[in-house]
Amino acid sequence: MSVMSMIEVKNLVKQYRGAKAPSVAGVSFSVEKGEFFAFLGPNGAGKTTTISILTTTLAKTSGEVRIAGFDAEKEARRVREHIGIIFQNPSLDPQLTAEQNIRFHACLYGMCGYRPTFGLMPAFYRQRVLALAEIVGIQEALFKPIKKLSGGMQRKLEIIRSLIHTPDVLFLDEPTQGLDAISRRSLWEYINDTRKHYGTTVFLTTHYIDEAENVDKVCVINHGKIAACSSPAEMKRSLLRQELILDAADRSALTDELSSLGLPFTVNGRVAVPYQDSAQEVIARLRTKLTTLKIHEPSLEDAYVEFLNRHGRDAA
Amino acid sequence: MSELVFQRKKSRIFREVNTVITVLAREITLFFKSPGTAVMSLAMPLMLMGAIGGNLMQNMAGGLGFEFGDFMLVGMLVSMLFMVTTMGMTSLVDDHEIDFNQEMLVSPVSRYSLVVGKILGAGFTAIISMTGTLLVGLLMGVTLPLGKLLLILALSPLMCLSGGALAMIIIGLVKSKRTANLAVMLITMPQMFLSGAIIPINNTSGALLALNRLMPMTYCLDLTRAVLYAGSPEYDRVVMFNPTVNFAAITVLTVVCLIIGTFFFAQSEKNR
Numbered sequence: 001m002s003v004m005s006m007i008e009v010k011n012l013v014k015q016y017r018g019a020k021a022p023s024v025a026g027v028s029f030s031v032e033k034g035e036f037f038a039f040l041g042p043n044g045a046g047k048t049t050t051i052s053i054l055t056t057t058l059a060k061t062s063g064e065v066r067i068a069g070f071d072a073e074k075e076a077r078r079v080r081e082h083i084g085i086i087f088q089n090p091s092l093d094p095q096l097t098a099e100q101n102i103r104f105h106a107c108l109y110g111m112c113g114y115r116p117t118f119g120l121m122p123a124f125y126r127q128r129v130l131a132l133a134e135i136v137g138i139q140e141a142l143f144k145p146i147k148k149l150s151g152g153m154q155r156k157l158e159i160i161r162s163l164i165h166t167p168d169v170l171f172l173d174e175p176t177q178g179l180d181a182i183s184r185r186s187l188w189e190y191i192n193d194t195r196k197h198y199g200t201t202v203f204l205t206t207h208y209i210d211e212a213e214n215v216d217k218v219c220v221i222n223h224g225k226i227a228a229c230s231s232p233a234e235m236k237r238s239l240l241r242q243e244l245i246l247d248a249a250d251r252s253a254l255t256d257e258l259s260s261l262g263l264p265f266t267v268n269g270r271v272a273v274p275y276q277d278s279a280q281e282v283i284a285r286l287r288t289k290l291t292t293l294k295i296h297e298p299s300l301e302d303a304y305v306e307f308l309n310r311h312g313r314d315a316a
Numbered sequence: 317m318s319e320l321v322f323q324r325k326k327s328r329i330f331r332e333v334n335t336v337i338t339v340l341a342r343e344i345t346l347f348f349k350s351p352g353t354a355v356m357s358l359a360m361p362l363m364l365m366g367a368i369g370g371n372l373m374q375n376m377a378g379g380l381g382f383e384f385g386d387f388m389l390v391g392m393l394v395s396m397l398f399m400v401t402t403m404g405m406t407s408l409v410d411d412h413e414i415d416f417n418q419e420m421l422v423s424p425v426s427r428y429s430l431v432v433g434k435i436l437g438a439g440f441t442a443i444i445s446m447t448g449t450l451l452v453g454l455l456m457g458v459t460l461p462l463g464k465l466l467l468i469l470a471l472s473p474l475m476c477l478s479g480g481a482l483a484m485i486i487i488g489l490v491k492s493k494r495t496a497n498l499a500v501m502l503i504t505m506p507q508m509f510l511s512g513a514i515i516p517i518n519n520t521s522g523a524l525l526a527l528n529r530l531m532p533m534t535y536c537l538d539l540t541r542a543v544l545y546a547g548s549p550e551y552d553r554v555v556m557f558n559p560t561v562n563f564a565a566i567t568v569l570t571v572v573c574l575i576i577g578t579f580f581f582a583q584s585e586k587n588r
Contacts, residue, residue, distance in 0.1 A: 017587075057422055059586045080424035091415040095349050096342070107338040108423035110331040114338040
């Protein structure tokens with residue numbers, strides 16, 4: 001049985017008016033239903049341009065984009081019915097209260113008819129708003145004007161707004177920018193719960209690479225082209241090896257022994273010994289008494305930085 | 317979830333009407349949250365009707381064959397609706413600057429509903445200004461019969477829609493507040509003088525006449541004057557067209573301007 005693609009992009013090209021080169025130059029990828037997908041890349045690589053085309057707010061130059069089975073250009077309205085988005089820049093009305101911003105959004109998405117006050121809105125709307133506000137911790141700020149809220153609070157509000165209509169595909173364009181560590185964590189817990197409960201497909205762009213550590217698939221875009229696309233584990237495996245971090249009271253004895261065993265190592269404050277399959281095999285061969293023994297698992301961020309170091313910004 | 321899904325499936329017409337109401341409600345909320353806008357919307361009639369209108373009444377009233385005060389009051393009412401609605405449409409530029417247009421445009425509703433809601437929201441302020449104009453007129457001794465006044469009030473949303481739709485053609489493309497403010501002058505001033513709002517245009521000819529016939533305000537003014545002068549001996553001297561012609565012209569011009577303006581607006585946000 002084939003799994004339905006919620007996002008399908010084929011040979012997507014976008015060249016802005018007056019630009020000499022395309023910002024997105026023939027990008028292709030797909031995201032399956034319920035998948036958690038991270039779209040990474042350095043500043044100016046084409047991430048926001050791609051997400052804008054996918055969310056129908058920007059016209060493409062050529063190529064094909066289908067979201068939830070609908071053509072993003074010819075069936076833009078159907079696409080919009082299935083998506084939620086947190087934009088890179090805040091898009092709240094600063095004159096309205098937090099709740100009024102959510103109400104405006106909920107009414108445009110057809111969740112309920114407009115009512116002039118929160119109290120007059122349907123019970124399911126009120127319950128959902130209060131529940132979401134509690135999850136991201138902005139209950140106290142719900143009825144305050146946006147201009148009186150901190151940047152972090154505004155971001156949390158945008159998160160509530162993007163989730164209020166339970167979209168099938170959630171686009172997150174650097175969603176945790178400006179959030180403190182606790183808010184980031186609670187946000188990700190909620191997004192993961194939403195994903196599991198409703199099978200929401202999540203498309204993420206972020207500069208916090210650790211946020212993409214648990215995604216199903218990572219694509220790296222560089223200079224408008226897909227430079228790599230795989231699972232985080234595959235990406236780490238292909239770029240970095242696991243290492244044993246060792247040290248001994250007699251460090252020279254340790255390095256002499258490693259040399260005699262033919263094991264590669266580096267010394268940079270401590271002794272790092274890369275290994276392929278089993279750390280146990282390396283440790284079992286050592287006789288020098290160790291004072292430090294750690295296994296270093298490379299992070300996705302390590303792999304991402306290594307990737308950009310190897311390929312530079314011209315990788316393609 | 318099932319309740320949400322059920323809610324989502326409500327009819328498309330309901331959703332579009334709801335969109336217009338939601339956008340309109342936002343504009344009204346913003347009006348009441350901005351005392352400056354409220355004060356200015358009431359100060360405008362003092363300037364237009366009180367100062368300009370009063371001066372015209374004192375210097376131009378003779379030899380027209382009809383009461384200039386009534387003629388001018390209608391002109392000021394319709395001008396006020398067009399001018400304040402056009403000014404209100406510049407809030408699209410504000411929304412662009414705070415990225416709120418993105419929030420509206422990514423929603424699964426017709427762009428026409430968004431624009432109509434926006435125009436009617438701007439029209440709300442315009443109707444407040446129109447009421448102020450009536451009050452200033454009252455102080456100047458120029459009044460309208462209650463029945464005719466109510467008819468004019470009933471027509472005012474249509475006139476706001478017409479003025480706002482025309483404004484959309486230019487303001488929909490504008491992305492800076494300074495340009496938008498200039499655009500307001502560009503849109504409203506020629507209409508005020510060429511469509512016969514404050515000075516009769518019975519002898520207008522050539523290119524100016526052609527422009528006059530292309531302006532929605534011409535027909536809005538004529539329709540409003542037809543309401544006011546209905547059954548009076550001055551009717552033929554003041555009113556140019558049959559009210560049906562006026563109504564049809566307003567409808568056609570509004571729809572055409574709305575289509576062009578909304579297209580420009582949506583495309584300018586999307587095609588970069």
